[in-house]
Amino acid sequence: MTQPSDKALVPFVSVDHMMQLIHHIGIEPMLCGLADYIESDFKRWELFDKTPRVASHSAEGVIELMPTSDGEVYGFKYVNGHPKNTAEGLQTVTAFGLLADVASGYPVLLTEMTILTAMRTAATSAMVARHLAPKGADTMAMIGNGAQSEFQTLAMKAICGLKSVRLYDTDPAATAKCAANLANHGINVVSCASPEDAIEGAQILTTCTADKQYATILTDNMVGAGVHINAIGGDCPGKTELAPAILHRSDIFVEFPPQTRIEGEIQQLDPEHPVTELWKVISGTAKGRTSDRQITLFDSVGFAIEDFSALRYVRDQLPPTGLYHPLDLLADPDDPRDLFGMVHRAST
């Protein structure tokens, strides 16, 4: 067998290498770095190729492909969402992603994205909160203490200066897990027995629950003036977390309206209900928070450009670390027209 050339070998970041990369960079510096990459891509939002994700729904969940391109680099993520998986010891969400060179179509990076998606989702939430949360916000209610909760909390600490997090989950074991994981991270952690207790004194309310159904994690009377709501968990048709009355009292900010209208909290509203696109706030062409009393709501569903930013970040950080394997993914015959000859000679 002949050795494949460099062009045929795609750097692959395994789960183990991704964990090593996070420790190599440091989790908070990496969250800040991801937020910077995401913010810079939101600023050049208009030049991206944007399509709603390509979803394949089944009774058990959904498998999605999320492609985008900035004209030079193409990226996509494979991601599933299967709420019942946890009962069988599997992840609700697993993901991997790929970057490719637009000029040649050749992939340049393949990476696990289960962990990276948690990192980019948290970095996006915190980057958005930096633009929308009331000045001096330093306390967050974290409702839903599952796989995303620690990442969300540390991103808010690193990027927005969060000092205190108030945890609540319908399952006290989830809260205990989250509190234990956040110990010794320089943040004050308060475990709460009710959602009402959790939101006490919080200027940022993050909801991140996983049921695939219409749920009401926050009721209207729980949400006072002058807060920022970071609604992470409602992200597919039929899955929401907020009472409609809260939406009517809020100024709503979204990633990509055609997708959020289908998947986000605003699926509960009239399709003409006004929303503001986040990229306009971040690039300075639309207003974000305009008063201390306003309720701002980030109706987060996750968009392909955020994954693209995360893939770019990993590609840029990776080379000096050596934290990847070269994967023999692409057939690369000496003569590109002689694919058959390459196969044939492999037998000898």
Add this chain to the structure above:
Amino acid sequence: MTQPSDKALVPFVSVDHMMQLIHHIGIEPMLCGLADYIESDFKRWELFDKTPRVASHSAEGVIELMPTSDGEVYGFKYVNGHPKNTAEGLQTVTAFGLLADVASGYPVLLTEMTILTAMRTAATSAMVARHLAPKGADTMAMIGNGAQSEFQTLAMKAICGLKSVRLYDTDPAATAKCAANLANHGINVVSCASPEDAIEGAQILTTCTADKQYATILTDNMVGAGVHINAIGGDCPGKTELAPAILHRSDIFVEFPPQTRIEGEIQQLDPEHPVTELWKVISGTAKGRTSDRQITLFDSVGFAIEDFSALRYVRDQLPPTGLYHPLDLLADPDDPRDLFGMVHRAST
């Protein structure tokens, strides 16, 4: 570091392993096996989730995602098409693919598909020719002697009993390469100096050229009665190989009309021009060839279900061969809600 569990490890078939698999099974038996899988999936066509491919076009080419699902298994292929790549020593088309379990969303196979796509395209062409070519067809004109040509020829031999192939390419070096590769494969190979010479006495006319432009590889007066045309190379908007007059004289068979209307030879015709869906011929609900004098045309563009069949075939053949690596692609914490804890413990 703890070892990932079986659920986190996805079997990966590298280019080298794919070539070994082909030799392990034998190229002609593998082409026959692929044709059987593809034919069986065409017979249950109606139950598949079908969408036109998701394409990202640029000046240099296209990057596409081709997903489908039969309700139990989900598959997709990443594939690029960059005609100018060969000038830089790269493949025009590279591809990889993935199968996943619909019930959990977890991937179960990742594989190179540059070679596998050439194999499945050839198996599809031959399976279709078995249904549509005139009885006793044993001679093929192969116009375009690039990377697909040997695979097309051997599939027609293994599946349709082809005895003789007549090669033509605008570049004599391509023809010489193809003829050398096909020596000692039990088929009579004739190198021809013109397309008119190549089609002499051929009942099957295969066109497989790569220019991304409207081209006329076959002109009207070259095509007589009683032939089967296997048009492989026209497969994106603006790229065709046949004179429109030939289309008007032919009965046209296609994979998935909404895609072929955009990408195939029939993009040159009125959008209402009648075509027959191949799955109906294969499942016996539509007529294929009805007379010896008829011109049948397979306007091939390649469809996601053919890749799905090929992925299923590889998945089924793979386990006893050991021709794969387990890839650490999926994060798999002991407690699915404790992704952060897994990352955190990896530092110790």
